[in-house]
Amino acid sequence: xxxxAAVRSLHGQVVQELGRLIVGGGIAPGAxxxxxxxxxxxxxxxRTALREAMKVLSAKGLIESRQKTGTxxxxxxxxxxxxxxxxxxxxxxxxxxxxxxxxxxxREIIEPAAAASAARNRSDAELATxxxxxxxxxxxxxxxxxxxxxxAFHEAIxxxxxxxxxxxxxxxxETALGSYFQLSAQTASNFKYSLPHHxxxxxxxxxxxxxxxxxxxxxxxxDSRRNIRRHTKTTGAS
Amino acid sequence: xxxxAAVRSLHGQVVQELGRLIVGGGIAPGAxxxxxxxxxxxxxxxRTALREAMKVLSAKGLIESRQKTGTxxxxxxxxxxxxxxxxxxxxxxxxxxxxxxxxxxxREIIEPAAAASAARNRSDAELATxxxxxxxxxxxxxxxxxxxxxxAFHEAIxxxxxxxxxxxxxxxxETALGSYFQLSAQTASNFKYSLPHHxxxxxxxxxxxxxxxxxxxxxxxxDSRRNIRRHTKTTGAS
DNA sequence: TTCCGGTGAAATGTAGTACAAATAACCCTA
DNA sequence: TAGGGTTATTTGTACTACATTTCACCGGAA
Numbered sequence: 001x002x003x004x005a006a007v008r009s010l011h012g013q014v015v016q017e018l019g020r021l022i023v024g025g026g027i028a029p030g031a032x033x034x035x036x037x038x039x040x041x042x043x044x045x046x047r048t049a050l051r052e053a054m055k056v057l058s059a060k061g062l063i064e065s066r067q068k069t070g071t072x073x074x075x076x077x078x079x080x081x082x083x084x085x086x087x088x089x090x091x092x093x094x095x096x097x098x099x100x101x102x103x104x105x106x107r108e109i110i111e112p113a114a115a116a117s118a119a120r121n122r123s124d125a126e127l128a129t130x131x132x133x134x135x136x137x138x139x140x141x142x143x144x145x146x147x148x149x150x151x152a153f154h155e156a157i158x159x160x161x162x163x164x165x166x167x168x169x170x171x172x173x174e175t176a177l178g179s180y181f182q183l184s185a186q187t188a189s190n191f192k193y194s195l196p197h198h199x200x201x202x203x204x205x206x207x208x209x210x211x212x213x214x215x216x217x218x219x220x221x222x223d224s225r226r227n228i229r230r231h232t233k234t235t236g237a238s
Numbered sequence: 239x240x241x242x243a244a245v246r247s248l249h250g251q252v253v254q255e256l257g258r259l260i261v262g263g264g265i266a267p268g269a270x271x272x273x274x275x276x277x278x279x280x281x282x283x284x285r286t287a288l289r290e291a292m293k294v295l296s297a298k299g300l301i302e303s304r305q306k307t308g309t310x311x312x313x314x315x316x317x318x319x320x321x322x323x324x325x326x327x328x329x330x331x332x333x334x335x336x337x338x339x340x341x342x343x344x345r346e347i348i349e350p351a352a353a354a355s356a357a358r359n360r361s362d363a364e365l366a367t368x369x370x371x372x373x374x375x376x377x378x379x380x381x382x383x384x385x386x387x388x389x390a391f392h393e394a395i396x397x398x399x400x401x402x403x404x405x406x407x408x409x410x411x412e413t414a415l416g417s418y419f420q421l422s423a424q425t426a427s428n429f430k431y432s433l434p435h436h437x438x439x440x441x442x443x444x445x446x447x448x449x450x451x452x453x454x455x456x457x458x459x460x461d462s463r464r465n466i467r468r469h470t471k472t473t474g475a476s
Numbered sequence: 477t478t479c480c481g482g483t484g485a486a487a488t489g490t491a492g493t494a495c496a497a498a499t500a501a502c503c504c505t506a
Numbered sequence: 507t508a509g510g511g512t513t514a515t516t517t518g519t520a521c522t523a524c525a526t527t528t529c530a531c532c533g534g535a536a
Contacts, residue, residue, distance in 0.1 A: 008527095010490065011293070035516060046491040048286070051517090055249070055290045059297040067517045068499040081406040082320050102401045105355070109404070113347040163340045165410060166347070168319040172403060246498095248519070273487060284520040289488090305488045305527040 010045055014053035017043070019085060022062050022073055024093040033063065033071045060086055084171040091175050100183070103176035104225045108218065110169050111154065115201055115217035116210040118160035126160040127206055134202050143191050147181050153198060157217075160205070183228055193227075194220060248283055252291035255281070257323060260300050260311055262331040271301065271309045298324055322409040329413050338421070341414035342463045346456065348407050349392065353439055353455035354448035356398035364398040365444055372440050381429050385419050391436060395455075398443070421466055431465075432458060 007013055021027060033039060040050040054071060057063045061080040065071040080086055090099065118126075133156050136149035151174060158167045184191075197220040204213035245251055259265060271277060278288040292309060295301045299318040303309040318324055328337065356364075371394050374387035389412060396405045422429075435458040442451035 009488095037516090048492080049490060052290055052293045052489095055293045056297045059294045065517065066499085067497065068501095068515060070516060076402065077405070079402075079406075080321070081402050083318070102403055105401055106403050109347065109351040117343070163343055164314065164317075164319050165340055165344050167315070168317075247517095275487090286519060286521080290518095303488065306486060306529055307527095308487060 011049045011052040011056075014043060014045060014050060015056045015085075018053060019057055019060070019062065020089050020093060022057070023079075023086060023089040027073050029073045029075045031073055032069075033073070035070060062086070082169070082172060084174075087171055087175040091179050095179055095182075100176075100179055100228060103172065103179060104221070104228065106169075106172050107176050107221045108225070110166070111157070111173065111221055112214040112218040114158050114161050114166055115205065116214040117163065117166070118157045119205045119208050119210040119213040121162045122160040122205055122208075126156065130156040130160065130202060130205060134198060137192070137195060137198060140192065143181070146191050147177070150198075151177060157201075157205070180224055180228060194223060197223060249287045249290040249294075252281060252283060252288055253294045253323075256291060257295055257298070257300065258327050258331060260295070261317075261324060261327040265311050267311045267313045269311055270307075271311070273308055300324070320407070320410060322412075325409055325413040329417050333417055333420075338414075338417055338466060341410065341417060342459070342466065344407075344410050345414050345459045346463070348404070349395070349411065349459055350452040350456040352396050352399050352404055353443065353451040355401065355404070356395045357443045357446050357448040357451040359400045360398040360443055360446075364394065368394040368398065368440060368443065372436060375430070375433060375436060378430065381419070384429050385415075388436075389415060395439075395443070418462055418466060432461060435461060 007016055018033075027033065034042065036047050036050055036054075040047040043050065054063060054065065058065065059080075060083050061074060061078045063071055064074050081090075091103075118130075122130075130153065133149055133153040137146060137153060140146035140149055154173050154177065155170050158170050158173070161167065197216065200216035201213055201220060204210075204216050245254060256271075265271065272280065274285050274288055274292075278285045281288065292301060292303065296303065297318075298321050299312060299316045301309050302312050319328075329341075356368075360368075368391065371387055371391035375384060375391060378384035378387055392411050392415065393408050396408050396411070399405065435454065438454035439451055439458060442448075442454050
């Protein structure tokens with residue numbers, strides 16, 4: 001359900017392939033990749049394209065290259081976990097309950113604070129954007145429309161904080177919501193379930209009441225956590 | 239005061255140079271870079287090295303390349319603001335009060351929550367690491383030793399949450415503390431000023447009291463915010 | 477005039493070769 | 507056995523050539 005991006009460039013594909021291989025555990029941290037010439041041949045690309053891909057993975061903290069020694073996978077600690085690609089790969093390949101739990105914890109930390117900040121700092125234009133997103137949620141006719149509007153709602157709040165560092169955490173929220181949609185897709189219950197929660201958040205931000213917004217958002221996230229918990233218990237997977 | 243990294247590889251230097259140029263506002267978002275051949279010649283490197291550097295900057299969200307159109311600087315919204323390099327460049331080139339304020343806001347959101355989580359999830363080994371960092375702070379004989387120990391203390395807490403997403407935010411904390419050290423360097427007052435605050439945090443985590451840890455950490459950050467405020471008022475710069 | 481389609485040119489994308497630089501591993505000597 | 511120099515291996519850089527994409531221009535038809 002995550003963006004497949006359909007990377008057209010060749011090195012982009014290599015980034016995807018190697019990135020997923022590493023994040024998925026195909027190559028253990030500390031282990032070496034085959035040497036460039038070999039790997040390039042094996043993947044049917046030129047060394048040029050391969051190297052450009054490896055530079056990207058290196059920027060994401062996944063690998064590290066040194067002359068003579070070769071290229072090796074770095075310890076998980078050094079991975080740029082907040083990178084959109086790394087998040088997407090991880091969530092796609094290892095959506096364990098454990099990881100989903102960590103995503104929810106992030107939401108519980110970030111979003112209530114962001115809602116409070118948005119209530120303090122929002123402009124009228126940003127309120128309008130948020131309002132539009134809420135209306136789209138209310139008018140959604142199916143799950144997809146709801147998901148898009150929901151994402152827009154949460155993004156609008158992050159933008160309204162006027163703190164771009166906070167806004168950059170949208171990648172995390174996006175991933176968390178994505179996995180939530182996927183998990184709650186099987187539970188056939190009403191998908192507009194959380195609309196009232198969102199309305200409280202919207203109203204609080206409109207009236208510039210930071211603490212009310214914080215509490216309302218916390219309730220929203222806590223509620224979705226409970227929703228996931230219920231589902232994982234039901235299926236009882238892994 | 240941030241890590242200068244002394245990048246040895248050529249494309250690493252190009253990444254630094256172009257990255258700083260872009261983040262520093264030398265090239266406005268939306269504007270195009272010179273074409274590769276030209277830029278490579280101008281920077282006295284091969285097109286190969288330049289392209290590898292541009293792939294890295296592309297991974298950080300700073301630029302975007304398309305055939306025929308060329309390479310252009312992306313809007314600030316798309317920048318990977320949480321990337322360690324981007325943070326370091328920005329803090330180095332534009333340490334405006336405005337930006338420092340945003341860093342502090344991030345700390346106020348992240349660190350109290352992290353302290354609470356650490357109090358719940360810490361292992362004995364992680365407590366020992368935290369304890370060692372505290373001792374090093376207490377024993378610090380100069381500003382540098384204090385700074386190193388202080389960083390270790392805050393990193394240990396993030397690690398103890400057992401949430402690697404949270405831990406990845408250390409780059410933000412590191413940058414924030416770095417700018418704080420730099421700002422408070424001129425104020426000649428006692429640099430161990432905040433030691434008692436840290437002790438309260440440590441004790442709460444030791445005793446596994448999440449809410450106490452949260453409040454103690456919040457007090458610590460709030461206090462440092464006040465400290466910065468006082469300083470900026472004193473100098474009254476920009 | 478305006479719209480549509482084809483065509484060319486300009487930029488990035490990919491391939492391949494050759495060589496430079498760093499350094500781990502080996503060997504040779506004292 | 508220890509020390510130091512040499513070699514071999516791997517990544518790093520340069521250069522060339524060509525492929526691919528796509529904007530922009532031009533020409534013809536409605």
